[in-house]
Each structure stands twice: as structure tokens, then as C-alpha cells.
Amino acid sequence: MKPDCMILRLGELTLKGRNRKRFEKSVLNQIKKVLAAFPNMRYIPEYGRVYVELGGAPYEEVSVALLKVFGLASFSPAYHTELTLETIQERALTMMQDLPQQPATFKVSVRRVNKSFPHDSQRMNYLVGGYVLQACPGLQVDVRNPEMELRVELREEKALLYVEVMEGAGGFPLGTSGRALLLLSGGIDSPVAGWLAMRKGLELEAIHFYSYPYTSERAKEKVIELAKQLAGYTSSIRLHLVPFTEVQTSIHRAYQDNLLVTLIRRAMYRIAEKVADREGLEALVSGESLGQVASQTLPSLNVIGRVVTIPILQPLIMMDKQEIVRTAEKIGTFPISILPYEDCCSLFLPPSPSTNPNLRMVEKLENSMAFLPELIEQAVQQTETIEIVHDREKANVEQHLF
Ligand code: ATP
Ligand code: MG
Secondary structure (H helix, E strand, O other): OOOOEEEEEEOOOOOOHHHHHHHHHHHHHHHHHHOOOOOOOEEEEEOOEEEEEOOOOOHHHHHHHHOOOOOEEEEEEEEEEEOOHHHHHHHHHHHHHHOOOOOOEEEEEEEEOOOOOOOOHHHHHHHHHHHHHHHOOOOEEOOOOOOEEEEEEEOOOEEEEEOOOEEOOOOOOOOOOEEEEEEOOOOOHHHHHHHHHHHOOEEEEEEEEEOOOOOOHHHHHHHHHHHHHHHOOOOEEEEEEEEOHHHHHHHHHHOOOOOHHHHHHHHHHHHHHHHHHHHOOOOEEOOOOOOOOHHHOHHHHHHHHOOOOOOEEOOOOOOOHHHHHHHHHHHOOHHHHOOOOOOHHHOOOOOOOOOOOOHHHHHHHHHOOOOHHHHHHHHHHOOEEEEEEEOOOOOOEEEEEO
16 A cells, blocks of 8 residues: 655744745745656645645655755655545554554544534544554553554545654745855865755855866866755756965965965955855855864854955854764765865865964965955956756756856
């Protein structure tokens, strides 16, 4: 027996009125987009939920696709039956017997939408629960903390039964919080930062700095793979590739001491801000986590962040590495991130990068580098933009050069 229907619960219960309508409409659009490969589905939106008639689509594949929808709180595979007591009882029992393992305790929760059904919900809890109990020896009812809850909805024409509730991605539908620019390296952290930002409703473009020939073509391809993985949550992501060699080597030629990383990261942020402004993006998103490395101590973050006025969002700032890795595994970026690569940030590292840089000192150094503004402007001009398209059916990338 396979589920023929699914119940999707749309998230963020605090939203009301017009906002809620807009929210639900965008989530539904995204649901239809990720399920476009299954044309026979029927969508029936209701307040806070969507009923989906599967039309023969395999619910396992549908579930995997649904995990990519932000704004979807949870979902349940469900079974239709005729609207009679006997068929509901029979189906409830089959569902219980089909479970991989029988729970010790359970309860039945009936919701009667169709008020013409002869038994009210209390009575139905008793009638369905009692029927299952007498057929399953050892099973007990626990109404307060059951191991399993069997839900029954008595709808206008049919009854709907389900036991499983799967957690969705949650958050806000894509694009409902504005647009931002993700600083995407080939590491573990920044793709996770990007995913968290998207989950909060931000539509992303990404920027990557490379220092060819110090960083290889392979490193760039890896970043494209990561962007492609993130694009699975929307449909496409624009990726800005910044040639950073000139900026980096020129700073290094002028200065090699412990503030080098600070100087290079400030140059990166400057370029990112200019690209964001040009593209009408309202914030930068990056993958710093407090205390992880020298450039991510509070004084470093302070001195680096002050070089721009655009807000810098750092979703991982308070997260442990373990939590970050777990999320990376969940969203499928981890196996790509751990492939070997060189990041431009790890080039020309001084023996002891400063964990406590001094802003005045850094500004003084920058002022002595007269070449810097022009090289930064040049890097912005030479930035190449490609579009990473996630093809759901073929699951590979197409790139369109601008
Ligand atoms: P990640 O795992 O994301 O590379 P990290 O812990 O290695 O992060 P850093 O190398 O200090 O930390 O980089 C901090 C943040 O700066 C990254 O999370 C990313 O947002 C950004 N960043 C670093 N290198 C690049 C790059 N080459 N291109 C774009 N952004 C970068
Ligand atoms: Mg890195």
C-alpha cells in the first residue's frame, strides 16, 4: 500500500493577514517548481496547508524534492479512504500493521471537517482506536504522550489518514527577505552560511575570489559545484568570479607582516561591496564563525568589517564547527567542500597572523598603498559573471556566459 496523497504544512505561524497570503503563495509556487517533474499532481491549497494528490508519483522522491522548499514546516504522506466508519477502521488497522515496528503506545486524533459525518471526533477517536486495539495485542492507548499518533481527517468527500510527520526545511520562502551577495569560498562554512541565508528568505548571488595561477582551475570548478548545489534550492544562482591575483600580490609586495590577512580580507570586502551595489544587492553574507581562525576574532571581525558600510550577515557566527558540518552534510555540500583545494586566503600567510589588529594601523598601511583603489576598481571591472542553473531532471549545470 502506497500513500496517494500528501499533507504539506506551511511554516511561520506568526504571520497573519496579507503577509500570510503572500507567504503561502510563494511557498506553493516553489513547491510546484520542485515537483515539476511529476505532472499529474493536484494541489489543493487550504489555510496554512496544501493537500497534494500524488497522481501516481512515488512519495519517496516527492519527499526528497520537498526538502528543498523553504517555508515548508513539515509534511506527511497520507492515505485516502471512503468516508465510512468501516473503511476508516480497516485502513487504520492496515496502516498500523504496515509499520516497520509496532509502537508500545498510540492514540487516534480525528478531525471532523465534514460536519454531516454521523459520529463526532470524540466518538470517532474511540471507535477507530478501539478497533485497532482489539486487533493488536500488546498495544496500549496513551493520550498524553503516545509513541505514535494516527491522525484521521474527515473531509467533504473522503477520509484522510496518516501517521508520519517529516520535518521540512522551514524558514521563509525564497526572495521574501530581499537579495544579498554570498562570499563563497570552496570551504565547508560559506555554503552553509548561504543555505541559512536562503532559508531566511534571502535571494542570493554569489561572489568568489580566485588568484590564478596560485589557485587552480580545479578550485574554481569546485566553487561552481557548490553554487550548483545551492541552486537546487532556488533555480539558478549568478556567480561573480573575481580575478584577485593583482590585488593580493601587490599588497604582499608592499607588506608581509602580521596584518597581511587583515589587509587582504578588507580588499575582498571592498570589492564585494562594489559588486553588491552594482547589482542592487542589499547585504553581504559570509561564513565567519567567532574564534575559528585569527581573522575571526572579535577585533579582527571589527577591523575587517569596518571597511564597508553595507551590512555583513554572518549566519554561522555563533555556531560550533560540528553543527556547521552537520548542516553541510544535510544540504549536500559537505562532500564537495572536503575535496582538496587552495583558497586565495591561505596564500602568503604570515607566520603569525594578528588576532588583534589595530584599525588606525591598518588604515595607515592602506593609505601608503597608493595603487590599491585602482587595483580594486580593476578587479571589479574584470569580474566575470556566470549563471549556474540547477537542472532538476538532469541535475547538472548549464553555464551561460554574460
Ligand atoms: P570557509 O569554510 O567558508 O572557506 P573559513 O572558515 O575557511 O570559511 P576564511 O577562509 O577565513 O574562513 O573565510 C571566511 C569567509 O570569507 C568565508 O566563509 C567566505 O564567506 C569568505 N571567503 C573566504 N575566501 C573566499 C574566496 N576565495 N572567495 C569568496 N569568499 C571567500
Ligand atoms: Mg576558507
